[in-house]
Amino acid sequence: MNQVTLGLVGVGRIGVMHARNIAALREPFAARGVDLRLKLTDVAEQHAGNVAAEVGADFVSGGAAGLIASGVDALVVATGTPTHPELIRVGVDAGIPVFCEKPVAGSIADSLPVLDYIAERGGVVQIGHQRRFDEGYLEAKRRFDAGGIGWIHSLRAMTGDMFPPSDDFIATSGGLFRDCSVHDFDILRWLTGREIVEVYAKGSNNGDPAIGAVGDVDTALAVVTFDDGTVGTVSATRYNGAGHDVRLEVQGSKSSVMVGLDDKTALRSTEAGVTFPAGETHKTFAERFDAAYRAELAAFIELVLGERDNLCTPADAVAASRVADAAQESLETGRPVRVEVPARA
Missing domain, CATH: 3.30.360.10 (Dihydrodipicolinate Reductase; domain 2)
Known part of the structure; x- marks a missing residue:
């Protein structure tokens, strides 16, 4: 059975929803021979620990760097917009696919260097336009x-x-x-x-x-x-x-x-x-959009597995x-x- 471990950064309202949806996807992916696992992190460590316990995930301290050091196959970014560019870069530098909530950055001017960074390093980034x-x-x-x-x-x-x-x-x-x-x-x-x-x-x-x-x-x-x-x-x-x-x-x-x-x-x-x-x-x-949010994460997992193309690129979002x-x-x-x-x- 293939193992895929997602690292989730941020467990506010959207992050909790993503964590629950990833947990809900374990069974259908297991039926396809994929052992889907989740690690998560947040500056609010007690809250993050409670969410981890709820969804059967591992809490990791140290933010995105801590997740990557612990061993993850992809990064899911559900933090505030100002943090998106840096977290995308962290995932790209680690050589793992990144799913990031929209937008890429707070402005077009701040987004364009991120697009260049991804392209220059051959990064794989899917942006969360769930519709x-x-x-x-x-x-x-x-x-x-x-x-x-x-x-x-x-x-x-x-x-x-x-x-x-x-x-x-x-x-x-x-x-x-x-x-x-x-x-x-x-x-x-x-x-x-x-x-x-x-x-x-x-x-x-x-x-x-x-x-x-x-x-x-x-x-x-x-x-x-x-x-x-x-x-x-x-x-x-x-x-x-x-x-x-x-x-x-x-x-x-x-x-x-x-x-x-x-x-x-x-x-x-x-x-x-x-x-x-x-x-x-x-x-x-x-x-x-309950079903659509699960479907976009399923698509991202399939992207991580190399089974499908990226259905919402950073350039699309920009x-x-x-x-x-x-x-x-x-x-x-x-x-x-x-x-x-x-x-x-």
Whole structure:
């Protein structure tokens, strides 16, 4: 049986979720002849020890360096954004694959040297854009690639949080477009195979005044233009009281599809006799993308095993961040902003 030991750095909210998902993947990988093991570390050692005990992992002190010294086959980075560049470099220098939550770094300027570092050393790094592993988005892409949708004439993407995160988080998030809509920008680029070349954004702030006080908005809309002239919209809000709502409409010359339309969709019809959707809505992104988060880690483990290609490269993530930056600039200036288009990964 092959043995794969993952080293997880950071066990905050996302890190705990990843630790539990890795534990849940042990059985299916064991059925494939893979002994999946986990070591984890965090500066909050008592908390990390409790998490390790919960998921059957080993706690290791000394951060990423301690994990690597203890012997791991890959690194999973679930720490705050400012630490991402250094931890990616640590993993690349150790010659092991790295999975890192988005973004690569806090800005494009800080991300580009990381891309160069990875490329120069032949590093393998997968970035955590989990929507690429959601079955609804995958099916939409399969239908588009197979020609069933025809040529796309418009796209409508949305991300609606049921309630906002803490004021402290919002103050350091980089803004609604960078925090939430970057996932939509990534998925539009991935699904269509096209680049977004221009963004025009507007926003409003009718909720907690504290969000405006730190320079952010609670609701925003961006009109995006692709390199072939196709147009789309990307909207986001912190106050979608009906529930956590993430959807994508893809409208084409042959048919239209919607990702996220099921019995848990946070909508109610006003038409007589229509009861769909009738289920309880999702409350958070963790519920909405529960299966996708496990699928992206399964894909990373398969990448470590050499069984598949990297399905979300650092260059992909930086391309989405460029669009989010342009959207933020447009929001602040009130003007359309052209997006610098990098070479495709």
